[in-house]
Amino acid sequence: MDIRPFEPRDEAAVVDLWRSCDLLRPWNDPHRDIVFCRDSGHGEILLGEADGELVGGVMVGHDGHRGWLYYLAVAPERRRQGFGRRLVEAAERWLTDRSAPKAELMIRHENAAAMEFYRRVGYRRESRAVMGRRLDGAPWPAEDIPMEARPLPPVDITITCLEMLAPPDAPPVPAPLMKLALLRAERPSTGFYLYLYDAVGRDWTWVERKHMPEEELGAIIRDERVEIYVAYVGGVPAGYAELDRRKRPDVELAYFGLVPEFIGRGLGRHFLDWAIRQAWSSGPERVWVHTCTEDHPRALPLYQRFGFQVFAREAATLDPNV
Ligand SMILES: CC(C)(COP(=O)(O)OP(=O)(O)OC[C@H]1O[C@@H](n2cnc3c(N)ncnc32)[C@H](O)[C@@H]1OP(=O)(O)O)[C@@H](O)C(=O)NCCC(=O)NCCS
Incomplete structure (x- = not known):
C-alpha cells in the first residue's frame, strides 16, 4: 500500500x-x-x-x-x-x-x-x-x-478460592514506618462501609455490595461475627479487611484491600499478615479467601506467599450493572 x-x-x-x-x-x-x-x-x-x-x-x-x-x-x-x-x-x-x-x-x-x-x-x-x-x-x-x-458490558472472570489449614509459623511482618492504626469498625453505618468498599474496590469492579439492599448489607456488616478492620494512615482510611466468622469452623477473609494511594508503601504485606493472624485468633479449622481475575494482579501471588493454597477455580460472568 x-x-x-x-x-x-x-x-x-x-x-x-x-x-x-x-x-x-x-x-x-x-x-x-x-x-x-x-x-x-x-x-x-x-x-x-x-x-x-x-x-x-x-x-x-x-x-x-x-x-x-x-x-x-x-x-x-x-x-x-x-x-x-x-x-x-x-x-x-x-x-x-x-x-x-x-x-x-x-x-x-x-x-x-x-x-x-x-x-x-x-x-x-x-x-x-x-x-x-x-x-x-x-x-x-x-x-x-x-x-x-449506558450499561457496562459483562466481564468473564475466573474466581480462585484459596485456603490455609494452619496458622502462620513465620514471624509477624513488621509494621511499615508510618503513623498507622488498625481499628475495628464496630457496627459501622452502611454509608461508611460503602465509602470503604468503593475507595478500595473501585478499580477492581467491586460492585456486589453497592447494589445490595441497604437492610441486607446492614445485617451483614453489623453482625457480631463479621469483623471489619480499617487501616488508618495519619488518620485517613487506607484500606480494610473483613473477616467473616459466620460459617464455623471456617473464617473467610471476605474482603481485603488498600485504597489506591496507599498501594506500594509496604502497608499491604503487614496488614494482610495481621488480618490472617486475627482470623486465626478464634481457633478456626481453616481460613479461606477468594480472588478473581478482576482483582489487583498481585492479589493471588500475595495470598500464596502468605501460605494460602488454591482449592477451587471457577469461571463466572460479572455483570458490573447488577
Ligand atoms: C479499525 C480498522 C481501521 C483496522 O484496520 P486493519 O487494516 O484491519 O488493521 P490492521 O490489520 O493494521 O491491524 C492492526 C492490529 O489490530 C488488530 N485488529 C484489527 N482489527 C481488529 C478487530 N476488529 N478486533 C481485534 N483486533 C483487531 C490486528 O489483529 C492487528 O493486531 P496485531 O498487530 O497485534 O496482530 C478497520 O477495521 C476499519 O476500517 N474499521 C471500520 C472503521 C472504524 O471503525 N474506524 C475507526 C473509527 S474510530
Missing part, C-alpha cells in the same frame, strides 16, 4: 470508502468535512492505495495543542493486513513533523473492534469525559446517549 495526500479527484471514492466502513453520520456532511479539513491549513487526509485502488484513509490534523485522528478506514475486504496500522503510523508522522506532542481520537462507545485495534497499535484508553455543544444549531443526535447512562 502506498500512502499519499488526498487530491480533489478522490472525493467521491473517499466518501464511498467512509460509507462502506460505516463512518457516515446523518449530522456530518462528509463533503463539507473534507473541505473544512483541507482548507484549515493544519489538517490533511492521507489515503492508502494498493493495486491502483483506494484501500484506506485517515484524516489527521492538529488544533494548535494536540493532534487528532478522524475517519480512519480500511476497505472491509482489505482488513487485517496491517493497512490500518500503517495509516495510523503515517498520521502520527504527519503530526510529529508538525511538533504535535500527542495524538488523540474519539471512538463511538459501541465500536469495540476499533478500540481493540487502537489498543494493539499502542493507544490507551483515557479517563476523560468528552463534552460538546453544537455551534451550527443542528439538533443533538438522539442516539448520543451519555456513556454513563
Whole structure:
C-alpha cells in the first residue's frame, strides 16, 4: 500500500470508502468535512492505495495543542493486513513533523473492534469525559446517549478460592514506618462501609455490595461475627479487611484491600499478615479467601506467599450493572 495526500479527484471514492466502513453520520456532511479539513491549513487526509485502488484513509490534523485522528478506514475486504496500522503510523508522522506532542481520537462507545485495534497499535484508553455543544444549531443526535447512562458490558472472570489449614509459623511482618492504626469498625453505618468498599474496590469492579439492599448489607456488616478492620494512615482510611466468622469452623477473609494511594508503601504485606493472624485468633479449622481475575494482579501471588493454597477455580460472568 502506498500512502499519499488526498487530491480533489478522490472525493467521491473517499466518501464511498467512509460509507462502506460505516463512518457516515446523518449530522456530518462528509463533503463539507473534507473541505473544512483541507482548507484549515493544519489538517490533511492521507489515503492508502494498493493495486491502483483506494484501500484506506485517515484524516489527521492538529488544533494548535494536540493532534487528532478522524475517519480512519480500511476497505472491509482489505482488513487485517496491517493497512490500518500503517495509516495510523503515517498520521502520527504527519503530526510529529508538525511538533504535535500527542495524538488523540474519539471512538463511538459501541465500536469495540476499533478500540481493540487502537489498543494493539499502542493507544490507551483515557479517563476523560468528552463534552460538546453544537455551534451550527443542528439538533443533538438522539442516539448520543451519555456513556454513563449506558450499561457496562459483562466481564468473564475466573474466581480462585484459596485456603490455609494452619496458622502462620513465620514471624509477624513488621509494621511499615508510618503513623498507622488498625481499628475495628464496630457496627459501622452502611454509608461508611460503602465509602470503604468503593475507595478500595473501585478499580477492581467491586460492585456486589453497592447494589445490595441497604437492610441486607446492614445485617451483614453489623453482625457480631463479621469483623471489619480499617487501616488508618495519619488518620485517613487506607484500606480494610473483613473477616467473616459466620460459617464455623471456617473464617473467610471476605474482603481485603488498600485504597489506591496507599498501594506500594509496604502497608499491604503487614496488614494482610495481621488480618490472617486475627482470623486465626478464634481457633478456626481453616481460613479461606477468594480472588478473581478482576482483582489487583498481585492479589493471588500475595495470598500464596502468605501460605494460602488454591482449592477451587471457577469461571463466572460479572455483570458490573447488577
Ligand atoms: C479499525 C480498522 C481501521 C483496522 O484496520 P486493519 O487494516 O484491519 O488493521 P490492521 O490489520 O493494521 O491491524 C492492526 C492490529 O489490530 C488488530 N485488529 C484489527 N482489527 C481488529 C478487530 N476488529 N478486533 C481485534 N483486533 C483487531 C490486528 O489483529 C492487528 O493486531 P496485531 O498487530 O497485534 O496482530 C478497520 O477495521 C476499519 O476500517 N474499521 C471500520 C472503521 C472504524 O471503525 N474506524 C475507526 C473509527 S474510530
